[in-house]
Amino acid sequence: MEPNRQKRIVIREAERKDSAAILSCLQQVTMESDFLSSEPDEMSLTVEQEEQFIEEMSARSNSLFLVAQSGEEIVGTLTFTGGTTRRTRHVGEAGAAVLRDYWGNGIGSKLIQGLLDWCPRAGIRKVNGRTRSDNVRAIRLCEKMGFQREGVSKRAIQIDGWYFDFVLLGRVVE
Numbered sequence: 001m002e003p004n005r006q007k008r009i010v011i012r013e014a015e016r017k018d019s020a021a022i023l024s025c026l027q028q029v030t031m032e033s034d035f036l037s038s039e040p041d042e043m044s045l046t047v048e049q050e051e052q053f054i055e056e057m058s059a060r061s062n063s064l065f066l067v068a069q070s071g072e073e074i075v076g077t078l079t080f081t082g083g084t085t086r087r088t089r090h091v092g093e094a095g096a097a098v099l100r101d102y103w104g105n106g107i108g109s110k111l112i113q114g115l116l117d118w119c120p121r122a123g124i125r126k127v128n129g130r131t132r133s134d135n136v137r138a139i140r141l142c143e144k145m146g147f148q149r150e151g152v153s154k155r156a157i158q159i160d161g162w163y164f165d166f167v168l169l170g171r172v173v174e
């Protein structure tokens with residue numbers, strides 16, 4: 001079925017009822033793109049485990065799970081996991097994924113903006129992210145949203161015997 005890009009995109013927090021749709025979205029992104037850390041057959045969470053994960057994220061005041069919804073479909077996700085100690089609760093790691101058919105429509109930007117809007121309320125002062133150094137789209141998206149390159153982690157990913165570096169990206173939240 002053709003994606004309906006005319007439908008309004010709603011960015012909202014993930015709920016238990018989204019579990020199956022989130023799993024299918026993430027499974028699809030792993031098949032469409034090499035840029036996630038898992039391969040399709042490693043996306044092995046059950047719907048129940050995903051429900052539990054959503055509840056755990058929602059219960060943590062410094063973590064966030066956003067979805068992008070188009071009609072009935074989940075077309076993108078963003079997770080932000082905050083630190084678990086007093087010294088690290090202000091900082092965390094974000095990761096985003098959007099279905100390929102919807103790339104270039106501003107959904108990634110909206111997900112990150114949703115995260116940045118939430119950060120002050122949650123006491124988050126720093127957002128970290130990392131992606132393959134050849135993931136030009138993700139790096140441009142992050143830089144557009146105010147992230148800076150903070151370093152490189154060498155040989156962070158291995159695919160079919162080829163090694164890839166990660167670029168470490170960081171966004172200070174004032």
Ligand SMILES: CC(C)(COP(=O)(O)OP(=O)(O)OC[C@H]1O[C@@H](n2cnc3c(N)ncnc32)[C@H](O)[C@@H]1OP(=O)(O)O)[C@@H](O)C(=O)NCCC(=O)NCCS
Pocket residue numbers: 029033035036094095096097098099102103104105106107108109110130131135136137138140141144
């Ligand atoms: C990275 C990803 C989340 C971006 O989502 P998206 O919905 O396409 O993002 P946007 O439409 O908001 O575009 C973001 C920016 O990408 C850049 N961009 C768009 N098309 C591009 C292209 N063909 N080449 C390079 N950069 C491009 C632009 O800077 C764009 O912002 P702009 O249109 O305002 O100038 C999505 O491509 C994805 O899910 N990729 C696979 C998983 C992944 O790489 N995740 C990130 C690592 S955690």
